[in-house]
Amino acid sequence: MTAANVKTPVLIVDDDPAMRSALRQWLGLAGFETIEVSDADTAMRHVQPSFPGCVVSDVMLNGDDGVRLMKRIAEIDADIPVILITGHGDVPMAVEAMRSGAYDFVEKPFDPEVIAELVRRACEKRSLVLENRSLSRRLVEEGSLERRLLGNSPAMRALRERLLHFAGTDAAVLITGETGTGKEVVAQALHAFGHRKDAPFVAINAAALPETMVEAELFGHEAGAFTGADRTRIGRIEAANGGVLFLDEIVSMPIPLQPKLLRVLQEKCVDRIGGRRPVPVDFRVVSAANIEPKEAVAAKTLREDLLFRLNTIEITIPALRERGNDSLLLFDTFINRFAAQYGIPMPDVTARDEAFLRTYDWPGNVRELRNAAERFVLNAGVGRQPLEVLVIGPGHKVSDIAGGTLKDLMDSYERSVISNALRRHEGRIAEVMRELGVPRRTLNEKMTRLKLSRPQVMGDE
Ligand SMILES: Nc1ncnc2c1ncn2[C@@H]1O[C@H](COP(=O)(O)OP(=O)(O)OP(=O)(O)O)[C@@H](O)[C@H]1O
Ligand SMILES: [Mg+2]
Structure with a gap:
C-alpha cells in the first residue's frame, strides 16, 4: 500500500x-x-x-x-x-x-x-x-469469500465488503448474531483473508471446556506444575502465536477466567501454570457472541473491560429471516452440494417448498436450513416429503401453507410474506411498502382481504 x-x-x-x-x-x-x-x-x-x-x-x-x-x-x-x-x-x-x-x-x-x-x-x-493487481486480487478474494459466505441480499453483500476490509487489519473484531448465522464462518474468513492466513487459527469455547481443565488448556503449564503435569505443555493461546485466536461464545466464559484473559490481551503474554516468567504471544483476537454482549455486561456475566478489549470493530450478522430471498439461494446451493456429496440426483423444489423457505422464521438460521437441505436430499429417494414436514415435523400444524386451490395457496403465501415483512420492519408500513414494492392502497387492500392487522401480526393483540 x-x-x-x-x-x-x-x-x-x-x-x-x-x-x-x-x-x-x-x-x-x-x-x-x-x-x-x-x-x-x-x-x-x-x-x-x-x-x-x-x-x-x-x-x-x-x-x-x-x-x-x-x-x-x-x-x-x-x-x-x-x-x-x-x-x-x-x-x-x-x-x-x-x-x-x-x-x-x-x-x-x-x-x-x-x-x-x-x-x-x-x-x-x-x-x-x-x-x-490489487484490484484483480480483490475480485478473486470477493469471489472466494462469496462461496464461503453465500448470500445476495444487500445485508450480506455489505457484510462481505466489511469483512474483507477488516481482514486486512489487526483490529479486534467481535462478531454478533443469533445461533447458526455464520459467526464461525466469518471468524475463519477474517483469518483466511488476512495477513496471518499462514499461521494458525485457534478456536476456544471456554464454556465448553471442563472447568477443572480450562486454565491448563488455555494457558498451558510447566512440567510439575500440578499432579499429572509430567511435562511442559503449551496452551491454546500460545498455539495461536502469529495467527488468530477465536474466542467463541464470550458471554458464557467463566467469570474467574475473564481477568486472566484480559491480562493476556493487554500484555500480549501468557503465564503458563507453574511458569516463572510470562511468555510473549502475538495474535489477532476475534470473538463471537450470540446474545447482545452489553446485556451480558448488565447481567454481570461479562466484564466490561474485557468487552472493550474485544469490540474495537463489531460485525453483526443478520438473522436468516432478515435476508430476503437468501434462504432460496442457500437452500439451492446446499441441496446441490449434498446431492453431489451423497451421489443422489438433485431433488425438485416445489412451489410449496419455496413458499415455506421464504416464510418460515428459521430460528436456527443457516445451520437449520443446511440440516433441512441435507434431510431433503436424503429423503428424496424414499417417498419425498414436503420441506415443511421435514423441518417442523408431521405433528405440527402447517395449515398456513398446506394444500388447497391455487388461490388459497397464493393467499396464504401473500399473508406470510406481508406479515413477515411487517415483523421485520417492526410494523412500519412505509418500509414494508418499499421492500415489497407496493403502494399503500394495494397493501391496505391486501391486508383487509387477508384479514391481517398490524397489532395482530406484531403480537400486540
Ligand atoms: N452465509 C453462509 N453461506 C454458507 N454457509 C453458511 C453461511 N452461514 C453459515 N453457514 C453454515 O452454517 C452452519 C452454521 O454456521 P456457524 O457455525 O458459523 O454459525 P454460528 O453463528 O457460529 O452458530 P453458533 O452461534 O450456534 O455457534 C455452518 O455449517 C456454516 O458453514
Ligand atoms: Mg459458532
Whole structure:
C-alpha cells in the first residue's frame, strides 16, 4: 500500500560514486526517494514483488552487467521498470537492452531533465500495474469469500465488503448474531483473508471446556506444575502465536477466567501454570457472541473491560429471516452440494417448498436450513416429503401453507410474506411498502382481504 505522502523509491545501481550522487541529486529534486547501491547483488536485496518504484542501472557494473541484473529482477517481478544507462554510441548494447525488456535506456552523457522524465513515466506505469493487481486480487478474494459466505441480499453483500476490509487489519473484531448465522464462518474468513492466513487459527469455547481443565488448556503449564503435569505443555493461546485466536461464545466464559484473559490481551503474554516468567504471544483476537454482549455486561456475566478489549470493530450478522430471498439461494446451493456429496440426483423444489423457505422464521438460521437441505436430499429417494414436514415435523400444524386451490395457496403465501415483512420492519408500513414494492392502497387492500392487522401480526393483540 502506498500512501500519497510516501515518495516513490528509485533504485540506483551504479559502480561509479560520482554518477550515483548525481542521480541522487537530480531524482531527489524531481521528488523521488532514492536507494543507491553499487552492485547487482546488493540491488537484488531491495527488489521484492511489490517494489513500488523503478530501477535505474548502468549497463556496465563492475564484473557484471545491467542486462543480467534486469533479467534477475524480472524473475522476481517482470513488471518492475528498469531504465538502463549505456555508454555513448553503444548501439548494440542499447538494442539488446530493449529486446530484453528494458523500460528504456539513456546514453551517457545525458540531460538530467531527460532521466527525471523517464523515471516519472516508469513510476507512473508501475503504480498502474500495482493498482490493477490489487484490484484483480480483490475480485478473486470477493469471489472466494462469496462461496464461503453465500448470500445476495444487500445485508450480506455489505457484510462481505466489511469483512474483507477488516481482514486486512489487526483490529479486534467481535462478531454478533443469533445461533447458526455464520459467526464461525466469518471468524475463519477474517483469518483466511488476512495477513496471518499462514499461521494458525485457534478456536476456544471456554464454556465448553471442563472447568477443572480450562486454565491448563488455555494457558498451558510447566512440567510439575500440578499432579499429572509430567511435562511442559503449551496452551491454546500460545498455539495461536502469529495467527488468530477465536474466542467463541464470550458471554458464557467463566467469570474467574475473564481477568486472566484480559491480562493476556493487554500484555500480549501468557503465564503458563507453574511458569516463572510470562511468555510473549502475538495474535489477532476475534470473538463471537450470540446474545447482545452489553446485556451480558448488565447481567454481570461479562466484564466490561474485557468487552472493550474485544469490540474495537463489531460485525453483526443478520438473522436468516432478515435476508430476503437468501434462504432460496442457500437452500439451492446446499441441496446441490449434498446431492453431489451423497451421489443422489438433485431433488425438485416445489412451489410449496419455496413458499415455506421464504416464510418460515428459521430460528436456527443457516445451520437449520443446511440440516433441512441435507434431510431433503436424503429423503428424496424414499417417498419425498414436503420441506415443511421435514423441518417442523408431521405433528405440527402447517395449515398456513398446506394444500388447497391455487388461490388459497397464493393467499396464504401473500399473508406470510406481508406479515413477515411487517415483523421485520417492526410494523412500519412505509418500509414494508418499499421492500415489497407496493403502494399503500394495494397493501391496505391486501391486508383487509387477508384479514391481517398490524397489532395482530406484531403480537400486540
Ligand atoms: N452465509 C453462509 N453461506 C454458507 N454457509 C453458511 C453461511 N452461514 C453459515 N453457514 C453454515 O452454517 C452452519 C452454521 O454456521 P456457524 O457455525 O458459523 O454459525 P454460528 O453463528 O457460529 O452458530 P453458533 O452461534 O450456534 O455457534 C455452518 O455449517 C456454516 O458453514
Ligand atoms: Mg459458532
